[in-house]
Amino acid sequence: MQVFKEISTLLLEQKPFVCYVKPNESVWNLLLQQNEEWVEFTHQAGFVFIPFQEGKQVVIPFEGNLFLQGNFENQIKKTAESFTAENNQKQSFENLVANGVAAIQSGEFDKVVLSRKIVLKEQIAIVASFENIIATYPTAFRYLFFHPKVGLWMGATPEQLVKINQNQFETVALAGTQLFAEKVIWESKEIEEQQFVTDYIVANIKNKVNQLIVTDANTVKAGNLVHLKSFISGELTADFQAIDLIKTLHPTPAVCGLPKENAIDFILKNEGYNRKYYAGFLGEYNNDKQTDLFVNLRCLEIDNDVVTIYVGCGITKDSNPEKEYIETENKSMTMRNVLVSKTF
Numbered sequence: 001m002q003v004f005k006e007i008s009t010l011l012l013e014q015k016p017f018v019c020y021v022k023p024n025e026s027v028w029n030l031l032l033q034q035n036e037e038w039v040e041f042t043h044q045a046g047f048v049f050i051p052f053q054e055g056k057q058v059v060i061p062f063e064g065n066l067f068l069q070g071n072f073e074n075q076i077k078k079t080a081e082s083f084t085a086e087n088n089q090k091q092s093f094e095n096l097v098a099n100g101v102a103a104i105q106s107g108e109f110d111k112v113v114l115s116r117k118i119v120l121k122e123q124i125a126i127v128a129s130f131e132n133i134i135a136t137y138p139t140a141f142r143y144l145f146f147h148p149k150v151g152l153w154m155g156a157t158p159e160q161l162v163k164i165n166q167n168q169f170e171t172v173a174l175a176g177t178q179l180f181a182e183k184v185i186w187e188s189k190e191i192e193e194q195q196f197v198t199d200y201i202v203a204n205i206k207n208k209v210n211q212l213i214v215t216d217a218n219t220v221k222a223g224n225l226v227h228l229k230s231f232i233s234g235e236l237t238a239d240f241q242a243i244d245l246i247k248t249l250h251p252t253p254a255v256c257g258l259p260k261e262n263a264i265d266f267i268l269k270n271e272g273y274n275r276k277y278y279a280g281f282l283g284e285y286n287n288d289k290q291t292d293l294f295v296n297l298r299c300l301e302i303d304n305d306v307v308t309i310y311v312g313c314g315i316t317k318d319s320n321p322e323k324e325y326i327e328t329e330n331k332s333m334t335m336r337n338v339l340v341s342k343t344f
């Protein structure tokens with residue numbers, strides 16, 4: 001298909017661009033930057049790519065750049081293999097989780113989201129893998145972002161950070177994970193973990209917005225997994241605008257923990273690697289029109305043909321280190337199961 005040919009060319013030319021498909025849509029969006037500069041995000045309209053904590057805050061502005069859209073007719077899934085990790089991190093991740101649980105039990109915080117990166121042994125065909133990601137996860141926000149000064153990332157995230165239209169906003173509290181099954185039963189650990197996220201968001205915005213509505217948590221499917229999700233919506237006010245809401249939400253307790261500052265501190269001191277853009281956010285930012293942002297989860301980075309998948313999970317006082325390790329393995333399958341091997 002034409003758009004994938006275009007992406008291959010852009011990658012060869014090392015031009016900054018993003019291609020993305022919104023959840024439940026079959027429209028592709030391609031935004032091409034006309035030069036190679038890193039444009040720092042300072043609230044200008046465009047496609048933003050924001051790190052978890054440290055790193056460049058990037059925007060490809062809509063103004064002055066080329067924006068193309070088109071429809072996919074029918075997308076065909078390609079043959080994918082199950083990709084393997086370069087080394088086993090079971091013990092080190094379980095130790096990290098055990099340290100997190102100990103910190104929670106000693107009262108440092110209530111929840112922390114701990115993560116790791118998985119470097120794959122194999123090389124992948126980038127464009128064919130992206131095609132497969134699009135075809136396999138129709139309900140996710142699917143993207144491929146490339147910038148010569150930032151790198152190459154792609155993913156299929158199930159988590160909206162925020163959607164804003166005029167003064168109406170919508171966000172979600174997403175947490176709790178299980179493998180997909182016909183009949184899902186949630187344990188109190190997961191129910192509590194998701195409730196933390198809802199409570200945090202509500203507590204931090206309730207006095208600042210109007211018409212706040214919070215739904216009960218429902219089970220939602222995300223690839224091979226299911227999560228618990230509540231919808232939270234309301235109206236922004238003159239004193240609490242889009243950018244204020246984004247700053248309040250990011251990073252949500254779904255990707256960092258609670259209380260926020262203590263959890264971030266623990267993550268930065270103990271995770272032992274830089275999350276970069278994983279658990280950051282990305283998407284369309286518009287001052288007065290629609291803003292549509294997503295949390296960067298179920299994603300990977302490709303640097304010199306080396307593929308790195310980023311995965312994490314919420315830790316509470318009842319977490320079992322081995323189960324949490326398995327949860328990160330399961331989450332990594334979202335990407336590992338759909339990648340297409342590079343043929344030489």
Ligand SMILES: C=C(O[C@@H]1C=C(C(=O)O)C=C[C@H]1O)C(=O)O
Nearest residue numbers: 175176177254297311312313314
């Ligand atoms: C941190 C991740 O996912 C987040 C953590 C979840 C959990 O702990 O159950 C569930 C969904 C996401 O909010 C990830 O996918 O890496």
